[in-house]
Amino acid sequence: MSRTIAIAGMGWLGIPLAQRLKMLGFIVKGSVTQSRKAKILQNNGFQMYTITITEAGVRGEVQDFLKGVTDLVVMIPPGLRRNTGSDYVLKMTHFLGEIEKSQVANCIFISSTSVYGDEQGRVTEKDLPQPENEAGRQLFQVEQLFFTSSFNTSIVRFGGLFGGSRQPVRYLAGRENLSGGNAPVNLIHRKDCVQIISEIIQQQAFGYIFNAVNPKHPSKAKYYTRKSQELGLESPRFSDPKETENFKQVDSVNLDSILGFSFVNPL
Secondary structure (H helix, E strand, O other), X not given: OOOEEEEEOOOOOHHHHHHHHHHOOOEEEEEEOOHHHHHHHHHOOOEEEEEEXXXXXXXXXXXXXXXXXXXXXXXXXXXXXXXXXXXXXXXXXXXXXXXXXXXXXXXXXXXXXXXXXXXXXXXXXXXXXXXXXXXXXXXXXXXXXXXXXXXXXXXXXXXXEEEOOEOOXXXXXXXXXXXXXXXEXXXXXXXXXXXXXXXHHHHOOOXXXXXXXXXXXXXXXXXXXXXXXXXXXXXXXXXXXXXXXXXXXXXXXXXXXXXXXXXXXXX
């Protein structure tokens, strides 16, 4: 009998993940916050549920969404970059309580390399995060809540996401006096993201932390200059580096040692 996988957050990454898991023979459920989007995805063959998570609690068909689910993928972004003052920890605490009411056995919580600070330099999963901003601090706190919950959780810390129409250089093209030109890029292609999550589910590799970042780390100046030229865009220009600048480089030991995973999508 096929296992049922639920994806909380069917967006830019969740939809291709759902398509991949269906190809592998899993039953896939998905959640979104808008009923209109749920209907569109329902018409495309997915079991969809409308769920809204706020600081006041969880609204919608959450227990129907979680019913019969063996493995849950949580990819609900913090949304803290807009400085809204949102309490992501409180929101996810409410959602965590709903998950613990269900029969979910395993969970993949999608996090970010923003839990690491620049002062940490090169880091792997063996290094304790030292976040430098509020978004990173809240994200790390939610990681800990999930990792110590009643079900088995793996944490996946993605680097900067690209693929499809999403190419970060488009936001930098033609800009001047940008800082951090010597910083290494910490990026990952969407196809690799989908493959990593799929492998965790297939191998039942729960109870681990995975830094999911392409192992190649050219400098931002070199990478974005090359990418802008490939796309026919005006190259961004970076300011002279400062001697005291520190930058993080995120690497992984667990992707290879636990999953046997190798990246196939180049930067």
